[in-house]
Amino acid sequence: MRKLKIGITCYPSLGGSGVVATELGILLAERGHDVHFITSGRPFRLYMDQPNITVHEVEVSQYAVFKFTPYDIALANKISEVIVEEELDILHAHYAVPHAICSALGRDMAGVPIPIITTLHGTDVTILGHDRTLSGTVKYGINKSDMTTAVSDSLKEETYELIRPANEIRTIYNFIDERSYRPVNAYHMKAGLGIAEADKIVIHVSNFRKVKRIEDVVRSFAIINREVPSKLLLVGDGPEVEPIHALVAEEGLGTEVLFLGKRDDLPDLFSISNLNMLVSEKEAFGLVLIEAMACGVPCIGSDIGGIPEVIEDGRNGFIRPLGDIEGYAEAAIRILKDSDLASRFSQDAIRSVRERFGSERIVREYESAYYELLERK
Ligand code: GMT
Incomplete structure (x- = not known):
């Protein structure tokens, strides 16, 4: 197969779409493709210089006339330059706003008809698609793309309903970097965190936004903690940290809940955890679920978005209705008290991720999509 010159435009900072785009770029580069990231900064998971990868940072003009700095225009400008200078074969936009729209504009400016593939990640449709000030451009970006992908069937259906795209x-699906996410021996960590050997660990990892419903995690943990000696690890940072601190104090859980902030040792933290909870009210996929499952952690999730496509209810975790705090707690207690069930779920979680969300398989799906688009042209 011919090696391709692939432009990837994405958010470089912390966030699921940026992680997926960056890891996809790294794996494509390892497969011999020439990958060009076009972003506002160096993608945060791109730790060092890697062969076949170039980062084109977008510079934004600070001219005094501007009330708002025109990042999107500068991105389109950079995309058009990179298309021409690097002779790109294809452009892959992650997250519709602004990347799909800027890709369409950049291609137009370059005057080179390369295919654009846009990957929708969730909130670009489920939130911004409802935003009157942006929904028209979301539709425009999708319709100007030669192919659109969604990270779950649920997101695909929601996009059909809301956007009614032409194509x-x-x-x-999203995928896992198996080299990082696997069970590791991290028992020293439990003691390091001051957690007794016999205590079970429940973990929640997110960007601490309202949609994650962390208050439901804390409230169900209050029930769990009355039945099972346990600790709750809350990992991540965001606007909900303060309100959740207050709730933890109100529930009298001050010594039982550990706020760990942003961490880059997630495989270690998952490896000492017995259960992962993601009970969001919106979630197109839930990347953190496959990260936990790859480390052998059973999961409990809400019946929302792509979550039930990732957790197989009764096989590697449990799905309960959104907001069912007692249901989450009852399901968690079953797993935490029954070591045979926990061990079966753990093995199945590892199997399921390997079979359904393995990097090799998913990267090949993207590669096939690229070749298909190039053949169509
Ligand atoms: O909300 C987040 O967790 C961040 C957000 C993003 O835009 O990066 O995540 C979205 O994309 C991820 C990667 O595809 C998905 O795993 C998340 O489910 C999705 N978030 C939502 O739909 C709320």
Whole structure:
């Protein structure tokens, strides 16, 4: 197969879409493709210089006339330059706003008809698609793309309903970097965190936004903690940290809940955890679920968005209705008290991630999509 010159435009900072875009770029580069990231900064998971990867940072003009700095225009400008100078074969936009729209504009400016593939990640449709000030451009970006993919069937269906796009959308699931996410021996960590050997660990990892419903995690943990000696690890940072601190104090859980902030040792933290909870009210996929499952952690999730496509209810975790705090707690207690069930779920979680969300399989799906688009042209 011919090696391709692939432009990837994405958010470089912390966030699921940026993680997926960066890891996809790294794996494509390892497969011999020439990958060009076009972003506002160096993608945060791109730790060092890697062969076949170039980062094109977008510079933004600070001219005094501007009330708002025109990042999107500068991005389109940079995309058009990179298309021409690097002779790109294809452009892959992650997250519709502004990346799909800027890709369409950049391609137009370059005057080179390369295919654009846009990957929808969730909130670009489920939140911004409802935003009157942006929904028209979300539709425009999708319709100008030669192919649109969604990270779950649920997101695909929601996009059909809301945007009514001109073209078919294809589901390509998110994937896991198996080299990082696998069970590791991290028992020293439990003691390091001051957690007794016999205590079970429940973990929640997110960007601490309202949609994650962390208050439901804390309230169900209050029930769990009355039945099972346990600790709750809250990992991540965001606007909900303060309100959740207050709730933890109100529930009298001050010594039982550990706020760990942003961490880059997630495989270690998952490896000492017995259960992962993601009970969001919106979640297109839930990348953190496959990160936990790859480390052998059973999961409990809400019946929302792509979560039930990732957790197989009764096989590697449990799905309960959104907001069912007692249901989450009852399911968690079952797993935490029954070591045979926990061990079966743990093995199945590892199997499921390997079979359904393995990097090799998903990267090949993207590669096939690229070749298909190039053949169509
Ligand atoms: O909300 C987040 O967790 C961040 C957000 C993003 O835009 O990066 O995540 C979205 O994309 C991830 C990667 O595809 C998905 O795993 C998340 O489910 C999705 N978030 C939502 O739909 C709320």
